[in-house]
Amino acid sequence: xxxxxxxxxxxxxxxxxxxxxxxxxxxxxxxxxxxxxxxxxxxxxxxxxxxxxxxxxxxxxxxxxxxxxxxxxxxxxxxxxxxxxxxxxxxxxxxxxxxxxxxxxxxxxxxxxxxxxxxxxxxxxxxxxxxxxxxxxxxxxxxxx
Numbered sequence: 001x002x003x004x005x006x007x008x009x010x011x012x013x014x015x016x017x018x019x020x021x022x023x024x025x026x027x028x029x030x031x032x033x034x035x036x037x038x039x040x041x042x043x044x045x046x047x048x049x050x051x052x053x054x055x056x057x058x059x060x061x062x063x064x065x066x067x068x069x070x071x072x073x074x075x076x077x078x079x080x081x082x083x084x085x086x087x088x089x090x091x092x093x094x095x096x097x098x099x100x101x102x103x104x105x106x107x108x109x110x111x112x113x114x115x116x117x118x119x120x121x122x123x124x125x126x127x128x129x130x131x132x133x134x135x136x137x138x139x140x141x142x143x144x145x
Contacts, residue, residue, distance in 0.1 A: 018065065022058035022139050025051045033132065046120045049128035052135040053080055053111040059138035060087070060101060066145045067094035080108045097145065107134050 029051035035044040060083060061076055069075070075086040087102035101107060110127045 018058045018062040019142065022055045022062060022135075022142060025055035025058060026135055026139055029055060029132070029135070033128070042123070042125075043120050045125070045128055046115075046123040049111070049123055049131050050113075050116055052128070052131035053108055053113075055135040056080070056108060056131070056138045057083060059135070059142040060098070062142045063098060063138075063145050064090075066142075067092065067098070079113045080111050084108070094145075097141065101138070106130070107138075 029048040032044040032051065033048035035041065057079055064073075064075065065071065069090070075083060075090075078086055084102045084104075084107065087098045090098045090102075108131060110124075111131055115123060
């Protein structure tokens, strides 16, 4: 497997591990999702939703590495929903799982990095529940590949 180095003026980190990062972001999202102190919700839940999406993306990027995709490919620098669109073009003997992810219209529906700028009231509880399930499913899929 090729080393995964973010470069091209994107990031200068050299010890990148999407597998561990996916698990870490999922764990952090779960902590925020369960926060119940005064004033914690609904804001912490909205941030949890954002982190569920990041965890899902990282799981997908680990799967991309697992099947031998070159980390310099543009898809490694994309977020949902653009990342899903790019997965639909992946070819090769082990690309079927990635294409299934791309074809799943429910996967991270309504999730976008721009959500971090919107008011909490725009992030629906039902979406967060679905994003959590999607992140968990993708991480389980990542572990199986």
